[in-house]
Amino acid sequence: MNTNMHDDVESVLLTAEQISEITSKLGAVITEDYKNSKNLVLLCILKGSVVFYADLMRKIGVSCALEFMRVSSYKGAETTHQITVLLDTEKKDIAGKDIIIVEDIIDSGNTLSHLKNYIASKGAHSVKTCTLLDKPSRREVNLVPDYVGIEIPDEFVIGYGLDYNESYRNLPYIGILKREVYEK
Ligand code: IMP
Ligand code: MG
Numbered sequence: 605m606n607t608n609m610h611d612d613v614e615s616v617l618l619t620a621e622q623i624s625e626i627t628s629k630l631g632a633v634i635t636e637d638y639k640n641s642k643n644l645v646l647l648c649i650l651k652g653s654v655v656f657y658a659d660l661m662r663k664i665g666v667s668c669a670l671e672f673m674r675v676s677s678y679k680g681a682e683t684t685h686q687i688t689v690l691l692d693t694e695k696k697d698i699a700g701k702d703i704i705i706v707e708d709i710i711d712s713g714n715t716l717s718h719l720k721n722y723i724a725s726k727g728a729h730s731v732k733t734c735t736l737l738d739k740p741s742r743r744e745v746n747l748v749p750d751y752v753g754i755e756i757p758d759e760f761v762i763g764y765g766l767d768y769n770e771s772y773r774n775l776p777y778i779g780i781l782k783r784e785v786y787e788k
Pocket of ligand 2: 650651652653708709
């Protein structure tokens, strides 16, 4: 890793301005869809979506509560993937509420697919999913997110919350990571 994070970026996929436009559009659609909801809860999936989440919530014109979960996904010995909940929400904050799960990126779809079922099992009134980035070509399960910022090609991306080994989350744009950083 270079001491200057920017030197590890192959190319910029989305500038801060482009991300802001995408986030504004998503916020407008969500505002319209939830204008009659009195129980909207934005559920942030830590850590990757924290930057997107902070921007998105301020583009939503409907009053909402904020909740946080932290999960890790791993590939078990079998082909089925599982998620481990590292930080959970309380059932009372989910039951009867209109939940939007906010993710940074969907790859295989395993994380979000498990989370949707998990949140539904806590008695949510409704559960929808919102992701800034989607890599549909990588999908392993049948998961179609309700709100998608933008579909991207199968590249490893960093910045705006997304990491490689916990680095690069504080880049203000989304970039493609140089292969030499993770292939050596
Ligand atoms: P899924 O369960 O395969 O959909 O994995 C989603 C998670 O994998 C995301 O929340 C990210 O943490 C991580 N991930 C997938 N693709 C990328 C990427 O290109 N850059 C950084 N993290 C990624
Ligand atoms: Mg993540």
